[in-house]
Amino acid sequence: MFRVRKAPSEEHTLANFAYVNKGDFDAGRVKHVTVQTGPARHYIFSIRNDPQIKPGEIAFGVPHRQWAVLSLDQEVRVSPFTFQSSEYVGSIVLSADFNNKKNVTAEPLNADLMAREFSIQFGGQAFSKTMKMAFRFEDKEKNKVHTLSLVVKSIEGFDVNKAAIAANGGGADENAAKPKQIDAGELLPNSVIVFDKEEGSMLNLIGKSKGKSAYRSIINPNWNFQEMGIGGLDKEFSNIFRRAFASRVFPPEFIEQLGMKHVRGILLYGPPGTGKTLMARQIGKMLNAREPKIVNGPQILDKYVGESESNVRKLFADAEEEWRRCGANSGLHIIIFDEIDAICKQRGSMAGSSSVHDTVVNQLLSKMDGVEQLNNILVIGMTNRRDMIDEALLRPGRLEVQMEVSLPDEFGRLQILRIHTARMREYNKMDPKVDLEDLSKRTKNFSGAELEGLVRAAQSSAMSRLVKAGGKAQADPDAIEKLVVNSGDFDYALENDVKPAFGRSDESLNRFLARGMILWGPEVTQILDEGSLLAETVKNPESIGFRTAVLAGAAKTGTTSLAAQICKSSDFPFVKVFSPTETAGFSESAKCMALKKAFEDAKRSKLSVLLIDNLERLIDYHPVGPRFSNLVIQTLMLLLNDPPPIGHRLLVIATSSNRSFLRDMGLMDVFGRVIDVPRLSTADQMINVIRESNIYSEDQLQAIEHKLRSFVEGRTFGVGIKHLLELIDSARQCEPEYRVSALLSMIENIALNLF
Template sequence: MAGRSGFGSTATMIVTNTPAKDLAYTNFAYCSPSDLRSFSVSGSKLAFALVGDSFVLSVSAHESIPNGHIALNAIQRRHAKVSTGDSVSVSRFIPPDDFNLALLTLELEFVKKGTKDEQVDAVLLAQQIRKRFINQVMTTGQRVTIEYHGNGYIFTVNQAGVEGQVKSNSMERGMISPDTYIVFQASNSSGIKIVNGPEVLSKFVGETEKNVRDLFADAEQDQRTQGDQSDLHVIIFDEIDAICKSRGSTRDGTGVHDSIVNQLLTKIDGVESLNNVLLIGMTNRKDLLDEALLRPGRLEVQVEISLPDEPGRLQILQIHTNKMKENSFLAPDVNLQELAARTKNYSGAELEGVVKSAVSYALNRQLNMDDLTKPVDEESIKVTMEDFLNAVSEVRPAFGASTTDLDRCRLNGMMDCGARHDHIYKRTMLLAEQVRVSKGSPLVTCLLEGPSGSGKTAMAATVGIDSDFPYVKIISAESMIGLSESSKCAQIVKVFEDAYKSPLSIIILDDIERLLEYVAIGPRFSNIISQTLLVLLKRLPPKGKNVLVIGTTSEVGFLDSVGICDSFSITYHLPKLKTEDARKVLQQLNVFSKDDVDAAAEALNDMPIKKLFMVVEMAAQGEHGGGAEAIYEGKARINISHFYDCLQDIVRY
């Protein structure tokens, strides 16, 4: 389908090779700068050539191409049935209006025959194709080369549908735009069809359901002709949640998602259900799937692939470093066993990212920043243990204990704040141990209450870190700024759902009154979030999963009035510091002379620990203090009179 297009006069040009290897992957044809004017589209920077009445190529100028010559890569020459030195007819192509491709179906194969077991993320590849070949014209039957993640691929255009255009017997072609849907097909020799859920969707009414039916067409034909002797057909839906959401949950006005589910259910176990199909769906949002899809006879076998344990992480690291070791790129000090222990909660993809990041650190040492053209001495490249440790610091796991967030909750660390604080810390750690070993307490909840600044959040974070649980997450109001009530509830639920995937988890509900949007005047709060927490605090985790929930609040009276206090197994009160407690903290900080410690401690009686740190840091900024950073180095010496002045400011305001 050429469309209503304008053609310049046909010329004969001599075929030559693409001037550089990297240009072969651009899918451009190249000509001399003077010849480029013959292919330019008026009022545009684009230039197109219809080559041999078969396909349209974007054209660019190159100084090395003589006049009257056109440079084509090997795939283009093969498709045009010409060789270097042959003549080929070429004419200018002017794209018609409404020429953007709505759907592009591509069959993928390797440039080098025999390449096997290479996994390709079809969604990312589609993004790359849209980016690299934007505004290029694709014609059915055309073959194009692309380099992706170090491998050379060839894709053949099987379908090129322009939106609003009725399919005809003429040649189909159109221009790639950012909105082009790209669907990949495996070659017929593979025996598998691989489908990405998002790519099944179509903007054409009824087209999406047709795409689903087409997936089963070969299997239906085999069953009709061969019966029980039919070969097994494997259909894999990646990101199946994109197309099989619960019916009625999507309000887009079209009902297309509901139709997809209905169509798929019909194919799986309808009147003409197929017995020669193995259907595999993959998702990380099982909760979004329609329940009917998970019933017996459908996707009934559900396998949860959890994060790798330490032996699994070691195997993954060995796989990704095996070639490095064989080629002597791995330094002798690299300890994969230690790295496996350090990378708790890392997924396989994240471990691969650690290895790549470590290689980047090693390569950076070989780069000469004063002369970037200087070649890299590959023989001297060694990836060291330090490179891997830097990579682990750079690549953080998306799942599990968020140590950065927890450390931010206790900037001053944990100090001996007296017998009461120490007792509560030990009792809370015992609760964590109870969760770890108990068979009858899969859910334990603990509320830390006390005045603002009394160290509740710091203690909860310390328990989270010291417990060494694989999953520790903190839910705080500051991470939900700007979210609606329903969005906050969804985020809270997701943290709990993620916790249920780990054998041992700690969830910290920090400042619960702020999570509930509590306002003292009224009082007013979010009933939706309150009800969500009440349900989650009483819902038992799945079998084999144990959870400790630690809540903190400065408004225990309010929480009691709305029934949340009753949802916690135990409540501990963190008090303000008494004189003897303050003395212990000051002695550990070592910021006063021995003669002044008792007087300062007496002045700090009935002071929250957070305010103690504040007044001490303020006093350390004085003339003789040495600065706040000197406090934690044990070098600060605070003048007692200046300390009293700062304390008056704290008390006054």
């Protein structure tokens, strides 16, 4: 039995503890006790040791004695108490009033700042319904101190184990993870705190934490991605929760017992428009943390010496102050860096600069995982150039969770399309015949931003039908209400308005295939079959998913057209054409960077084909000397030996008009397959091409064939198909009666020049 005593001072009362001697209960081992004052009358208190309290005594502040109806010298039964996993505070509603009527003020008090201060002062303590307490709030903005009287009106608790499983994508019962009303619970650093004004009070509260708010748990198990405008990122969210947030659901003492440190940093990287920034912003809203600080990387930089580093320190100042005051009971502070590569480039990479970038990186490193380590921060960085980030930032303890936000798959694209058409469907502004599933299949390699742009383009197409032509563009008022976006609008937008950045280079391929594909002999069919086999091998899930090949033939033998046909027939969602004309005038290093970017872009797509045209021109090869760019050759060799990431598949096809060049440069061994493209060497092959031109009659074709057979017989003769097509175009300009002789004369001249 213990005797009731009063708290030694006002400071003891404001701390909201019951005080006992360490010999009775060691507060380092026992956090809470239950005080029994009579039959069925139990009250839970958090305890603290104080040497002023004698053994067999327990001291309370006035609010606690009023709540539990305790009188001085009263004997009570005290025993240790431990909360169950389902008795942790998700949200608590407190009724507030001024403690002293003499200090009443009409000035508004910021309930958000009050909630933060309450969490800092009382994190980890026990609270029960109807409990009374005193709360001292220091309003730093107005430099005033207010003492408030609080009464606990309601508590919503949740099960930390089941909430963690739900957040991690586990199969826990959906209702089990939902919050429920409880009589008592332990306050967590991220518990939601809501202040209500006591009836008849003069208290003036402002802020989001004022009044009756909707419940927000630390991690809401019923989080709806589509309502927040997020689609196709379910897997990424699940992985981030597992690594970064599951540990933050548990009480601080559990984490301390494990000796665990929370994840302090997440790096989201991937192609532009895939939802990295959107995901980071929604993470900040999903968690009951301090208001996220969102900053673009370039905003940190300042022209004055030391200001950039100071800007970084200011971002962490609030978290540092709270950590010094509360330690493990501190709430979570989120700092979001958009375009983090702007300030965190590899140190030493900015030649000739003032080293501002280096010192900013150093400052960020020290704040995230320096001598004074913080366990209450989460830094989220976003970039589409992960290779530019300083490697020291990517190790464990800093941006250790690195999540690629890649292009959405078919299911993800369907989710995104449903999100962006939801409002139209709600108001019957979209034709029910629009098949979103079919659209998701036709939009391979579209990013989330491009899908949103596709919907906007379809809407614009629909609205343009209502605009009257004339001196003033105006819409028909009678037709506006009948406006409906139909399948034709989406088809038009898909064909004309929106093209994916990581899509097919159909314009380049069609330019190479302007004359079509002429099957002049079985040799052409065999080359196309080999190319088709390479594409199928890359697609095969049992293969490594990476093949390289080069089409080698003499000049004007159609190597580029054959390569373009192979790429087009592969039906890969991403087709990239890298031509030397794109890098004309580039320096060696600039050409290497362009080549490297082409490979990186190809590797971002799940299924890609990269066409590298005219290798000789790419490396500046000339037989006189010989002259060539060794830097470009070495870069090309390295890239051709570097497979794509796991789950990504890549086919690389190159063309060359000089087989000996490939051998001399060592490229024959680098390419996995060398496909020879021959010249036309027989009369039948040439006649097949001439017949496709449709400028000769059947009698003329027979005359040409007879002459060619007699001319070619016994000769080693060959002409490239592109060269022969040029001769046919020249003969087309002659009068019809001279076209046969003109063509034969030009073919004979080629043979005489060759031999």
